[in-house]
Amino acid sequence: MAVILGIPVMILVVIFQTSVFRSLVLLHGTADLVLLVIIAVAIRRHDTTSIAWALMAGLMVGFISGVPWFVFPLTYLGVAVLARFLSSQVWQTPVLAMFLTTLIGTVLSEGFQWITLRVQGVPLPMVESINLVLLPGLLLNLLLALPVYALVADLTRSVSLEEVT
Amino acid sequence: MIFVLKKFWKAGVLVLLGAGLLALALGGYLTPVFSLASAPVIATQRWLSIRFTAIYQMLNSPQELAALRQQVDILQNENARLQSQVVELQQQLKDTELLYELLRFARSRPEDTYVAAAVIGRDPSPFLHYVIIDKGSDDGLRRGMPVVTAQGLVGRIDAVIANAARVQLINDAGSAVNVKLASGAIEAMLTGSLTGDISLEMVPQDVTLKPGDVILTSALGGIYPENILVGQVVSVRRMETELFQTASVQPAVNFATLRAVLVVTDFNPVDITPLIP
Numbered sequence: 001m002a003v004i005l006g007i008p009v010m011i012l013v014v015i016f017q018t019s020v021f022r023s024l025v026l027l028h029g030t031a032d033l034v035l036l037v038i039i040a041v042a043i044r045r046h047d048t049t050s051i052a053w054a055l056m057a058g059l060m061v062g063f064i065s066g067v068p069w070f071v072f073p074l075t076y077l078g079v080a081v082l083a084r085f086l087s088s089q090v091w092q093t094p095v096l097a098m099f100l101t102t103l104i105g106t107v108l109s110e111g112f113q114w115i116t117l118r119v120q121g122v123p124l125p126m127v128e129s130i131n132l133v134l135l136p137g138l139l140l141n142l143l144l145a146l147p148v149y150a151l152v153a154d155l156t157r158s159v160s161l162e163e164v165t
Numbered sequence: 166m167i168f169v170l171k172k173f174w175k176a177g178v179l180v181l182l183g184a185g186l187l188a189l190a191l192g193g194y195l196t197p198v199f200s201l202a203s204a205p206v207i208a209t210q211r212w213l214s215i216r217f218t219a220i221y222q223m224l225n226s227p228q229e230l231a232a233l234r235q236q237v238d239i240l241q242n243e244n245a246r247l248q249s250q251v252v253e254l255q256q257q258l259k260d261t262e263l264l265y266e267l268l269r270f271a272r273s274r275p276e277d278t279y280v281a282a283a284v285i286g287r288d289p290s291p292f293l294h295y296v297i298i299d300k301g302s303d304d305g306l307r308r309g310m311p312v313v314t315a316q317g318l319v320g321r322i323d324a325v326i327a328n329a330a331r332v333q334l335i336n337d338a339g340s341a342v343n344v345k346l347a348s349g350a351i352e353a354m355l356t357g358s359l360t361g362d363i364s365l366e367m368v369p370q371d372v373t374l375k376p377g378d379v380i381l382t383s384a385l386g387g388i389y390p391e392n393i394l395v396g397q398v399v400s401v402r403r404m405e406t407e408l409f410q411t412a413s414v415q416p417a418v419n420f421a422t423l424r425a426v427l428v429v430t431d432f433n434p435v436d437i438t439p440l441i442p
Contacts, residue, residue, distance in 0.1 A: 018287055019285065022288070032289070064288070072289075110291070123356075129292070
């Protein structure tokens with residue numbers, strides 16, 4: 001049920017990301033709503049749901065984006081696994097795990113995109129990429145981490161209730 | 166006579182007294198007396214009237230208040246509906262103006278065939294400057310087709326599916342457009358950047374570039390049609406030690422507010438990739 005629910009939810013999140021959040025720019029960085037939702041789901045549910053959601057979202061974003069298609073599925077999968085590990089083994093407090101995973105996940109995601117594009121020959125200066133894209137994006141993600149976590153917590157709770165009844 | 170006086174003297178005195186008082190009153194001599202006498206009466210009347218009005222309003226106001234509140238609600242709803250209508254009409258007006266501009270541009274270049282499309286999204290990666298449009302291969306769009314607006318060049322189609330396409334903007338870091346000055350003096354290359362600024366590269370040192378110079382596409386490379394407006398030179402950066410000079414360019418199109426575009430469908434881009442060593 002939760003995995004199937006992931007399809008419309010992630011479609012909606014990707015639509016929001018491309019049409020709304022991508023236009024809300026701080027310097028040249030933007031928030032990654034998809035990444036935040038995946039992290040929140042991975043922290044809330046320690047079964048395969050988060051992995052399935054991460055894979056679906058990664059494929060959707062990879063299909064839309066000009067970045068090579070494999071970058072987002074790999075990144076989101078890695079971040080989901082990291083979030084599950086951090087929340088279950090290291091940080092027992094979900095909010096702290098959310099913040100820490102957001103921090104690491106954003107750096108991993110944007111770093112991987114940057115490396116792939118550089119390998120493809122796109123001239124992206126490192127210092128400018130960090131100062132104008134990575135750090136502002138990180139700030140926006142950290143600002144949005146808590147509201148997104150709260151929303152996803154409500155969503156997963158309601159899904160769990162439906163499963164029980 | 167005496168009998169009459171004896172019988173009516175009291176009445177006569179009263180009549181005389183009344184006439185005297187009347188005369189005094191008409192002469193205004195009794196006004197202070199009347200004022201003094203009427204003051205407590207008026208005060209009493211006022212006191213009673215105020216209480217009565219208050220009680221009357223208290224008894225009748227619930228109905229009036231309810232009626233007024235209902236009316237306010239109706240008017241507020243009407244106001245909200247009209248405001249929403251105004252916003253909707255303003256949006257429609259903007260859309261119409263935009264479409265009219267695109268139509269005017271299309272009419273000004275009758276040799277080309279266009280498909281109008283709306284911008285519905287942007288690339289999720291912050292490193293790329295791509296937009297997603299709502300027309301695809303079902304509408305005759307193919308990879309490599311140039312995309313323009315009434316203002317000038319936007320970019321080219323990078324990927325297509327049945328009902329959508331991804332457009333690489335000319336300010337993307339991976340974009341390179343062969344351009345020329347409107348004066349025809351030189352040909353150069355226009356490149357995008359991470360920040361979305363565009364600049365003119367590969368301009369020989371002996372060419373005189375100045376702010377305000379208009380830049381158009383050249384047919385070189387076969388990617389874009391010729392003579393589409395790209396932008397204007399803003400500032401020139403010239404170093405004696407370098408082989409070429411560069412210039413910052415103000416694009417003709419505002420990419421941040423891009424909402425509708427035209428895809429040039431009858432232009433077949435030439436793929437020169439096999440020729441590149």
